[in-house]
Amino acid sequence: MLYPINIEIKDMGITVIGGGEVAYRKCKNFLDFGKTVKVISKDYINKFEELKDKLEIINDEYREEYLKSSFIVVAATNNKEINREIGIYCRENGKLVNVVDDIELSNFTVPSYVKRGDLLISVSTGGKSPSLSSKIKKELEEKYDDSYEEYIDILGELRKEIIKKYNDISERRKKLKALINLDLAELRELKIEYQK
Numbered sequence: 001m002l003y004p005i006n007i008e009i010k011d012m013g014i015t016v017i018g019g020g021e022v023a024y025r026k027c028k029n030f031l032d033f034g035k036t037v038k039v040i041s042k043d044y045i046n047k048f049e050e051l052k053d054k055l056e057i058i059n060d061e062y063r064e065e066y067l068k069s070s071f072i073v074v075a076a077t078n079n080k081e082i083n084r085e086i087g088i089y090c091r092e093n094g095k096l097v098n099v100v101d102d103i104e105l106s107n108f109t110v111p112s113y114v115k116r117g118d119l120l121i122s123v124s125t126g127g128k129s130p131s132l133s134s135k136i137k138k139e140l141e142e143k144y145d146d147s148y149e150e151y152i153d154i155l156g157e158l159r160k161e162i163i164k165k166y167n168d169i170s171e172r173r174k175k176l177k178a179l180i181n182l183d184l185a186e187l188r189e190l191k192i193e194y195q196k
Contacts, residue, residue, distance in 0.1 A: 002109060002126060009035050013069045017062050017086060018076030019044035022100050026074045027055060029110055040066050041077070064089055072108075075099045103127040112137040117149030118156070147184055154187045155179055161194040 014030055016023050019041030030037045031054055038056040039048070048057065058066065062082055067073055073095050075086035080101055087105030090097035099105040111124035112133040121144065123136045158179055166172040182190065 002124070004111075004122070004124075006120070009033060009072065012071040014038065014072045014074075015040065015067055015070040016074040016076060017041065017066075017082075018074075018078070018100075019048065020076065020078060021045060021047075023074070023076040024048060024051075026076055026098075026100075026110070027051060031055075032115060038066070038070070062086065067093075067095065071095060073097045114140045114144055116144055116146060117152050119144065119148050119152045151184050151187065154184075154191050158187065158191060158194060165194075 009030070012035075014035055015038045016026050016030075017040045019039065023039065023041065024045060024047050027037050027039060027048075028051070031051065036054060036056060038058065040058045040060060040062055042059060042061055044057070048055070060066075062077065062085075067086070067089065073086060073090050075083040075090075075097065077083055077086075083099050083101055084105060087097050087099040087102060089095075091105070091107060096108045097106060098108055098110060103109070109124065109127055111122040112130075113120060113122040114137060121140050123133045123140070125133050159176060162172055162175045162179075166175060179187070179190075
């Protein structure tokens with residue numbers, strides 16, 4: 001069983017090796033979290049064109065030297081042997097590696113996720129059923145729609161106000177717990193009251 005963790009990636013070198021659909025999806029995932037990614041491949045699908053300003057694209061074959069400054073590596077080529085070579089190198093050199101066609105060589109996986117501002121909900125089946133992860137993700141996307149981005153932001157603002165206003169810990173806790181039972185319209189109204 002993999003250990004779930006949210007990790008700050010802004011200061012970490014990230015490299016994706018591959019230029020196909022899977023590599024494209026992995027790059028988009030990292031970009032969702034504001035991180036520039038180095039991508040290495042001789043051939044890229046056309047979709048990479050839309051990301052070219054946000055990626056460091058290297059038109060070359062895989063070489064170990066490209067991984068030296070990386071902490072997170074994704075091996076997503078269509079060559080199982082190259083992916084295996086990348087996985088072994090990364091594991092021997094203390095790097096996080098996701099080998100897309102070999103869960104045993106990977107020391108991390110990227111779960112399906114729904115991101116609404118600071119709300120992040122992830123789903124994993126430990127690689128056993130990506131289809132089930134995808135199905136659950138779609139259900140969560142419907143339940144937690146785009147309005148949750150504002151909802152979370154307001155909750156954060158109100159939390160700061162409540163902490164400032166109430167010194168009594170139990171009173172503060174009671175007020176904070178009550179917030180999550182309010183809908184977005186009620187939170188907006190409460191925010192206006194606190195701003196007076």
